[in-house]
Amino acid sequence: MALDQQSNWDADMADNLRQVTSKHKQKSQHSIATSSVRPTPFKPWTKPPIYLPDEILLQIVSYLRNQQASLASCAVLSQQWYSATVPLLYAHPNLHGPNFAPFVAAICPSINLHVRPSRLAKLVKTLDMRRMVHEVSRTSTARLLGRTKENLEAFVAPQASFGLNCLPALSKCQHLQALDLSLVSESPPLTELFRTLERLGELRVLRLPRSAGFGVHSKRAETAALVWPPKLEDLSLSGGIDAHFLHGVVAFPQTLKALTIEHCPLAKGFAVVHLLKTAVRKLRNLEKLKIAHMPRLSSRALDDILFLLPQIRDLSVSVDYITPALFDEGHYSHLAKEPYNTFSHLAQAFDPNPSSLLDPDEFTGEAEMETPSLKTHALRTLTLTSSGNTGLEDKISPIDILIALDEGSLPNLRVVRAAKALHWHSNATSADAEALADGLKEAAKRTYLRELGKDGVEMVEGEHQAWEEGVGVWVIEG
The missing domain is CATH 3.80.10 (Leucine-rich repeat, LRR (right-handed beta-alpha superhelix))
Incomplete structure (x- = not known):
């Protein structure tokens, strides 16, 4: 009896296995058959597309201004999309x-413009x-x-x-x-x-x-006769300029607002300072100056740059060429007592071996500069960069600038940017950088309240946004 029951169970299990296997095969065949069927193609439009006014279409494609691939795709949709997209695609x-x-x-x-011009x-x-x-x-x-x-x-x-x-x-x-x-x-x-x-x-x-060709191969008469574009505002000089160019050969246009001098391997410190003193100082509209990557400048060649250019609002300078004396009011008071406009003083201060091409007689008879002061300087943004040389991390610290602020110097300074290579974000100097940021914000707040005639008055909620935006210390690449 037990054997008969066991054989029935075995037969039922075998029958169940065959059924499951059969169902699995049927599902597999169905999936294969359905996967081999091609998808139904989209039906062509039977109605004209929805019309969009040109103003709305132009607003849409304006968001794709910098995406050329998307603009090219839009241009082939219709004649209207083509007309709206192609001007942005080729602009x-x-x-x-x-x-x-x-x-x-x-x-x-066509090579010949008159044979086949292009509207694009x-x-x-x-x-x-x-x-x-x-x-x-x-x-x-x-x-x-x-x-x-x-x-x-x-x-x-x-x-x-x-x-x-x-x-x-x-x-x-x-x-x-x-x-x-x-x-x-x-x-x-x-x-x-x-x-x-x-x-x-x-x-x-x-x-x-x-x-x-601003160099030794340029004739002085030809270089002096150069005429700048009449509306030039932003100029960048670089390359092989040397003492011939920097020593009064060039006269910059009065329209200039920004000047960059960088990557000049032949320029010496004395010649650069003389260019700032004679040609750049006269530019009353100049607001922005950048000097970097000048390998022949000494470690303190540009300590007098704020004294030379009191009109500068945005200064970017490499720490390779400055010391904390840049922010010292006493340093500028000392300069006021010196015969600063004489050839001998400049030569000794910035270049022990000045070029023989510089004529000392050209410096005689110049009027004495006004008394320098950091307490009235226009500087608002200071950017400290680095050439990548080692050993410059401690040359300029946040404390040097904070001391100047506490002494009343640089009253308009609001933004300080420091290169990452200076390590102002490290544990050793991060607290000093935060203290400098607080000092800049306090100075901005005092100025804002003074301009509104609210000295000693508490500010209402949201009013701080008018003076606090952008103010502080920032770490940048470079």
């Missing part, structure tokens, strides 16, 4: 190796060719400038394909506002370059090439 093209040839074909469909050329406002190295020739650069000249506002020249033949086309870019030639490896002749720049009546920003 500021992001040029690189793969897309440069199609861009040139669109802008210059008038849409280009920024021509940034900084990443073009081997993909472009000087002829192509000149042709692109010639085609886009009507509305071009900014041009960044490529390293190897900008030459003398590009200047005629560049001179016709009458709406050009920013010109960056800093990457050009072989600069055109200086006189020819400035004849072109003189015709750019709307130019505001200029980055001269590092290979520009």
Whole structure:
């Protein structure tokens, strides 16, 4: 009896196993069959698409201003989307190796402009060719400038394909506002370059090439006769400029508001200080100055820069060339007693071996400078950078600036930016940096209340935002 019952159980289990296996096979076959079926294609539109007013469409595509791939996709949707998108697509093209040839074909469909002009050329406002190295020739650069000249506002020249033949086309870019030639490896002749720049009546920003001929091979008469663009506001000098250029050869335009001097391996400390004293000090509209990467400057070459330039509101200087004397009122009082405008004083202070090309007679008879004072200086933003040399971490500390604030110096200082390499964020100096930030905020608050006539009055909630925004100590790269 037991054997019969056991055999029945075995038969039932075998039957159940066959059923489960059969169901599993059926499900597998069904899934395979359904996966092999192609998806049903979308039905074509039977009604016209919803119409959007041009104003709304322009507002939509404005959010894609810097996304070229998305703009290109939108341009193929319809004629209306094309009209709204293409001006943004070509206004500021992001040029690189793969897309440069199609861009040139669109802008210059024919070598002869009169045979086959391009309506797209008038849409280009920024021509940034900084990443073009081997993909472009000087002829192509000149042709692109010639085609886009009507509305071009900014041009960044490529390293190897900008030459003398590009200047005629560049001179016709009458709406050009920013010109960056800093990457050009072989600069055109200086006189020819400035004849072109003189015709750019709307130019505001200029980055001269590092290979520009401001050096020993330039004739003094030719260099002195150079004419700057009439509306120039932001100028960057770099490269092979030396004492010939820095020693009074150049006269900057009075329209200048920002000046950058960097990457000048031939410039000595004495010549740089003399340039600040004679040419830069006269620029009453100058608000921003940056000096960095000047390997021949000594460790205290620019300690007098605030004394020389009382009008500067934004100063960026490498700690390689300054000491805490920069913030010491007593240091400037000492300078006022010295014959600061004499050649001998400058030579001893900044360069033990001044260039023989500098004529001492040219310094005689100059009027004495006004008494220097840090208590009336216009400086609002101070940026301390580093060249990367070791041993500079302790050269300038937050306490040096905080002491100056406590003494009433630099009353307008609100923002201090320090390079990460100075380690102001480390455990050793973070507390000092926070104390400096508090000091800057207190100074900003006092000034704000004084301007409103609320001395001694408590501020209402939310009123602090008017003076506290941006004030403090910030760590930056560099």
